[in-house]
Structure formats: C-alpha cells, structure tokens
Amino acid sequence: MLLSKSCVYGLRASLYLAARDENGYVPIREMSDKLEISFHFLTKILQQLTGEGMLESYKGPNGGVRLTRSGEDISLMEVVMAIDGDYMLTECALGLPGCGVMKPCPIHEKWAETRDGIRDMLESTTLTELTKKGKDFDLRITAEGGFRDLM
Amino acid sequence: MLLSKSCVYGLRASLYLAARDENGYVPIREMSDKLEISFHFLTKILQQLTGEGMLESYKGPNGGVRLTRSGEDISLMEVVMAIDGDYMLTECALGLPGCGVMKPCPIHEKWAETRDGIRDMLESTTLTELTKKGKDFDLRITAEGGFRDLM
C-alpha cells in the first residue's frame, strides 16, 4: 500500500476538519464516530498531527482539535509527511540502501520521474480543494456516506 | 512501501535472469547467494512467478529457473502483477471500498492520474532495457555490487 492506514485515516480526518469550516474545536469522538475509525487509534494519529503543528488541541468540555491554518494552505503532502514521513519519496524501488544519483540502481531514473508525479500531486492539492469538490458533488468520505451527510 | 519486499526481490531476481543471457537454467541457490536474499524466501517468490508462467523451472542437477520469454518482452508490470497483484493500481487513496467513477472519493480523480503515471512506467519498462543500462553503466543490483561483478 502506498500510504499506511494511519496516513489514510489522518487524511480523512484532516478533510473532515477542513470541511467543518466553523473554526471551533471538534471532538475526536465526533470524528471517530462519523468517519468510522476507532477512537483510540484516531486519537494517536491526530496527536502526531498536533505534534507537527498542523493541528492544535484543547482539553475539557467543548474541547477537541482544529486546524492551525486554513485548509487552503494545507497540502496533502503535509499530512503524509507528518504521518508516514518521506520514505515514499526517497526510497529506492529495488530497496537498495543509499540509492541515488551517485550510486543508482537501474530503475532509479525512471522511478524518480514517477515519484515526482506523486510528489507534485500531493503538494499541489489542498484540503480545501478536496472538501469543496466533496461538498459540491457529495463525494464519499466514509465507506457509505458522502460529505453532505456528515456536516 | 509501494512494492512489497517480495515484489522487490522478484524484480531483482528477474533482472538477474534477464542479465544472464545464456538461456540455460539458473540455480536458485546461485541467485540467492549473488543477490543476498534468503534462499527459501526467494524460492517462494520464484514459485509465484513460475506459477504465473513467467518462469519455467527444471529439477535435478543443472536445473534451476529461466525466463519463458525474452527479457525484451517482459515488462516490470508483469512481475509486479504476479507478486503484488493489481491492488496498487486499483486501490482508493482514502481506502474506501468500491471507489471508482461511479462512487468516487474526492481524491479519486487526481489519484487516478498519478496512478496512470506509475502504470505507464511499469508497463513501458522491460527487463532487458534495465539490464542493458545496468551493464553499460555498471549500476547496482545488490546493496554493494553492480551488474558487472555479478555475471
């Protein structure tokens, strides 16, 4: 799998937060219910995003988490890097250590081009762009439900 | 990781076979030694490729495995499909079941384009193309050694 499950859940949660444009704190319990993700597991993932500064959290009643910046300014890449790190964009396709321009494997060059395609997509796509599309066309954010059910 | 370890080992072994252009059978033990892959593990992987008809095997002394066709006619895609299957080219980026044009997630479209890039690369690259490059520039096929050491 290209992205780990943690990362995928992190992306869905980030989209959920961006979609709720009232910018109050959103309880993790609410998100785990709506997105059908284990509460404790989601909590762990969101803690990573909080640690990276993408989210901020607040304890107590009416607490929860929220984006620190506008969803317009947050790319998918930011979420992926916070959770999965950059292995996807640096790792050799043949698994050879230290593969790079200095000591390439035969697939290195072609793989690097392909990877750039992935990188560009992740970097150029923002949360808001996707939530807008999601709301306009009622696309899916959970196994069954679309954006409109959710809000 | 985009490709499983099994798949990566399968690719390296396939390249090894394509690089040994004398078309006799190559003992798995020789490959596992040269490529620094566990013999038993590599055996399993090659059995999958044999099962898919990409390799043929021969038992007894002077036995081993060999490509059933010329390396020019075998794409990386063929190896990847035989070992990892098509999940990479069909799976939803948000992990939603049955994501597709009918019931897309908000990333579906962009992700499909990116995936096409991967697909094209894997389909258009042949084993021979890579072994030729590997031999010409003595590129790496193992952690330390290049193609020239190997043959």
Next chain:
DNA sequence: AAGTTATAAGACTCTTAAGTCTTAAAATAG
C-alpha cells in the same frame, strides 16, 4: 540403483503495523 542437486510445499517463527485498552492530566461547567 544410489547419491546428489534441485524445486515444491507448508509449517513455523520473527517483526512490524494496526488496533485496543487503561490510566493520567487538563480544563470547563455548574
């Protein structure tokens, strides 16, 4: 025929990702 070299198959172990559960600590509402 006997011994050797090889693949075939599957049980088994190890490691890591995925997921759960428990306890602690913060902050607010009443």
Next chain:
DNA sequence: CTATTTTAAGACTTAAGAGTCTTATAACTT
C-alpha cells in the same frame, strides 16, 4: 470544589507481512 468531558501517553493485543526451516519429490549423474 467536584464532576464531567476532553486530550495525552503508553502498555498491551492482534493481524499480517517477512523470513526460516523441514520434509517431500523430481530428475540427473555416475
């Protein structure tokens, strides 16, 4: 102050991929 709602942290369990080991079987060499 106290009860409640929430995040925080980390131990723990489960599941899956990665890797090892053992036994069986095929086929060649002498």
